Structures are given as structure tokens and as C-alpha cells.
Amino acid sequence: MSHCADAPERAGEVTGVQVARIALIGNPNCGKTALFNALTGSRQHVANYPGVTVERKAGLFTTPEGRTVRVLDLPGTYSLRARSPDEVIARNVVLGRVASEALPEFLLCVADATDLRLSLRLALELRALGTPMALVLNMADIARHRGIVIDEQKLAAALGMPVVSSVAVRKAGMKGLLAFLDEKLSRPLPEPVAAADWQAPDRHGLRDLQREADRLIAVCVTLPAQTYSTTARIDKVLLHPVAGLVVLFAILFVMFQAVFTWAQAPMDLITDLFDWLGVLAAQYLPHGPVLSFIRDGVLNGVGSVVVFLPQILILFFFILVLEDFGYMARAAFLMDRIMGGAGLHGRAFIPLLSSFACAIPGIMATRVIDGRRDRLATILVAPLMTCSARIPVYTLIIGAFIPDKDVFWGVQLQGLVMFGLYALGIVAALGVSFIMKRLIWRKAQHDPFLLQLPDYKLPSPRSVGIGLYQRGKAFLHRAGTTIFSMMIVIWALCSLPLPPKDTVRPAIDYSAAAWIGHALAPVFAPIGFNWQINVALIPGMAAREVAVAALGTVYSISASADDPGHLGGVLAAHWSIATALALLAWYVFSPQCASTLATIRRETGGWRWAALVFVYMLVLAYGSAFITYQAACAFGLG
Ligand SMILES: Nc1nc2c(ncn2[C@@H]2O[C@H](COP(=O)(O)OP(=O)(O)OP(=O)(O)O)[C@@H](O)[C@H]2O)c(=O)[nH]1
């Protein structure tokens, strides 16, 4: 089987080859994306909780017998009676209601073999559409392990469609499915006809379908005598109202300690690498603007961001393992009461959790929330979650200003401060949503929070590996594109116009950057920012971590002979603690990410909510930096 990820969006673009169009549809968390990845070789995000995929993804693959297939991965849904925006996407695709997407010729209805009730009901709903389809019993490995026996032939006869089993997370588990597809595609599929008069089943219709599904299960499935209870045993502890919360906070705490302690050695290695490249550049390039551009602009700017790669990978290692284990849905359950008190829906937890990576996937993940108000409330606070772009800013300042010492029992102060900054973001999100709810949606009612808790699974090293690879790639990609191009601008602003020949002052004092930084001084002086920080804030609008790169370049160009070599050391020598703390407070809240605002605009259908987010975050950022700076000065830290 050969494959191709990120395939062209439309089948017609594969010229001269007959392409079959199939779609994967099924309940949330049954392994559709894992199957999609196995077929196409893509690396889409897979995790053990419902609602991971919220948009359709297309991929191409070639079957063992050489047929080209275009496959769609769809968001999970329990029924075609779609409620939330992600379910609407899945429904519209199979009904042929998406303008840019041809109707699939064949549907693979993916089911979790360990829990067929709702899957079979969906299969019965889909069958009524008339599109040729098959039922895939995925997670066959777990079903076998638990002693669940499904009579596939009987089920196929009763359903009137082929039934195949698969283990999507193992290549070998895909053989049967691929052979089936080859056999199916050996004859041309009839051109599908959209069910124009399709009507969503009402509650009674669904109940009848459920009754039929339950009947099929009674006839075709043999369940083991005693129920499998590892999940229940673990949940006794992890879902306990007190013990569960203690475990949750302990996990988060260990995570942030690890971010600092484990990352040190690889970070030193990356710093050494960039230093070495700088020395190399100085050896081979003549002194002048080219060397300054390479060393001060590119190596110092980009290098000061790339060095945070190990910390980002460590943080996501924890998150990905917990996700794949099945813990995150439990965390959502534990947090539901706290979040409900603040006016957030329980379903907001996973989108907010995704926002720790980046607010953009987080905001997109709110598509799993069906009420528009609940969804908007989550979108409004998602940018307050500490995204990975803040990590470079936080760790740079913490590393430079917070002493590296143990507070008690091996708990390290720097990790504690980092934990505090994350907690501050969360508390702020709860507070903002609490206030918004009082101001904007006074009468809003919550639907009850229903989330199917998945069974625990051993995390798959492949899924975790894919997740880490994607995160690392995205981070380095930004360093190589956004940050790199911003660095060219910053370097030019810091180097031009050229200083007069006989000056004794640093060249940067004559530059456009200094002029801009000084012009902004009246605005930012009350919060303790110097002109160098003011300069860094502007390109930081593109992406937060650019600010770190910009500081790297500004201070590298203005470096005097007695400055310590690394950015952290330079900052410690030039800033007061009050300034450093104010900048941390600023970054917890600042709306400095143009792409997040653009995503909010897209997902809410207008600039209104994006503007609200920008304004409230700016007010919070300025206000908290002001209070922090003034308070720190009052304590003599200015
Ligand atoms: N043991 C086992 N685990 C599987 C199998 N298929 C998927 N998984 C795991 O099941 C979980 C859910 O997989 P996903 O592919 O994200 O499920 P999905 O159907 O795309 O979920 P949504 O996008 O939320 O609808 C992940 O933890 C996978 O690693 C399988 O055949 N066997």
C-alpha cells in the first residue's frame, strides 16, 4: 500500500486515474482517525476522548492491488440528527450538501467493537441513505482480549451490508480491510445519488432504530460472563471527588517540574550549537552588515526561540500520553463542577485543554459544543490558556530572574512559578467567563454535560510519537517562517539608519527601532517596560515567541563588551525584577497573536467577538502589568 498525506482537496485533481471516493463515519472515539492515518500514512491527531476531529480531512492511498482511493476522515457523531457544528460537518458530507465535496461513493461506518449500541444505530440511520456501505468493527484487539465475540456473518446478513474487523493502530490489523476494499473496488461503484428528501429522524424514529440495534446485538454478540472492570477500578480513584482532584493537580504539578528539570541538558546542547554556528559565521564572514545579519539577526533571533523546543516536547509528551491513556475525559468530568460555577460548559474542558498547545486548535475544538452561547463563552476565554508560544517568554524571564533553588522537598522554585503562571491563566479564564456570563448572557441555561468516558488504553507509542513530531514540526516551522521573516525586519530596524562614523554610542541608538521604542515609552513606562521591550512587543503581535527572538536581536546588536553572553544573563543585567515580573503579567493576558484573532473571526462569523477579545485582554494585560510593576517597586524591586 502506498500513500499520500495532505492529498488535493478534490478527487478531480488526480488526473487520468480513476479515484474511488470513500468516507469514514462513526461515533466519536471509535478510531476513525487512527484508521485514516493507517490507510493514508497521514499524521492526524488521534486521542482517547470524544471530539478530537472537528473538521473533515482528505487523504489519498493506493490499495495493495493498485487502486487509488480518496478517503475522508469525518468528525465523530452519534446520529445524523446533528446538533453541534462538528456533527453538522459529518452529516453534510454524507448527504452531499458540502459544495466543495463530491458525494462519497462508499461509506465505511466505523464502530468500536467493544461497544456497539450507538454505532449500530448510526449504521442503521446511514443505511437508509442508500449509499453503498460497510461496517468496520474497529478495536477488534480489545474486543478479543475482553472475550467479546461478534458473529460477523450473522451481523452482515441482518444489516444487509458487509462487516469487516480492523485494528487501526496496528498495520497488521488492516490487512482484512484492505483486501475487502480491493474486492469491493474491483467493480466500478455506482455514481451515488444524494438523498434529496432526507429528513432527520425524530426522537421516536431514533428510539425505534435503537431498539433494532439492541435486537441485533442480542442476536449477534456474545458478551463475556463477568464484565471487564479495570477501567471501573481505576476510575474509583481517579473520579473520586477528592482523591481525583488531588491526583489531577499532582499530575499537573509534576508536569511543570519536569518541564524545567528534564529540559536543561538538551537546551544547553541547542544553545551550544547556535553559539558554535555564530563563531563559525564570524570566522568565515568579513565584519560588516552580512555577518551582523547572520549572527545578530538570524542566529540570535531564531536561536533564542528554538532553544525552547525541549520544553515544549516534554510538556506535550505528558499531555499526549494522558490523552491516549483516556485520562483527559476524566479530567473534564472532574473539572465540570468548577467550570460550571464559572459559567462554562463541561464540554469546554477539552477545547481549553487543546488551547495549551495553541488557541487556534482550541477555538476550533469548540465545535463540539452545541449551544452557541456556551461555544462563544469558551472561544472568548480560550486565548487565556497558556499556549506554547508563551513558553519561550516565560522560561526566558523565569530562568533569568527567579533563583534556581528548591523551595521544599525537592520542589523547585522556577517550576513553581511556571505552574503559577499557568494557574493564573486558568483562574483568569474562569473569572472572565463568570463576568461575561453575568454581563452578556444573564439568562442562559446549560444543557446537562454528557460525555462518554472512554475505557483506559495503554498509550500507543506511535500516536504519542506522531503527536510529538507534529508539535515539534509546527514549532520549528514557525521559527523558520514567521520568526525568521520577522527577524529580518527587526534586524533592519535595529541596524538602519547607520550611525555617524565617529560616534562612541552603540549603533542601535541611532536606529529606527530605538526611535519607535522611545516614541512608545510614555505608554509603557508606567508598567516598567524599557524601549527595547517596546520594540519587541510590535513583532510579537505576529506570534508571541517572536518577542523573545526580537529581544535576542535588539540586545545582541546593542551588546557592549562587558555584557554576559546569553540573553537571559543580559536581561538580568539590564532589567529590574519589577520590569521582569510586569512583563510576565503582561504576557499572561496580552492579546498578542494575530492568527488567534483571525480564527475567532472565522469561527464566530464576524469581527465583533474578535474585537471584544482583543480589547478585554489588552485591558487585563495593561492593568495586571501596571499593578505588578507598581507593587514590586513599592517593595523595593524596581
Ligand atoms: N487498541 C486499539 N486502540 C485503538 C484502535 N483504534 C483506535 N484506537 C485508539 O482509540 C483512541 C481513539 O482514536 P481516534 O482515531 O482518535 O478516534 P476517532 O474516531 O477519530 O475520534 P473522534 O475524532 O473524536 O471522533 C485513540 O487512543 C487510539 O489510539 C484499535 O484498533 N485498537
Ligand SMILES: [Mg+2]
Ligand atoms: Mg478523529
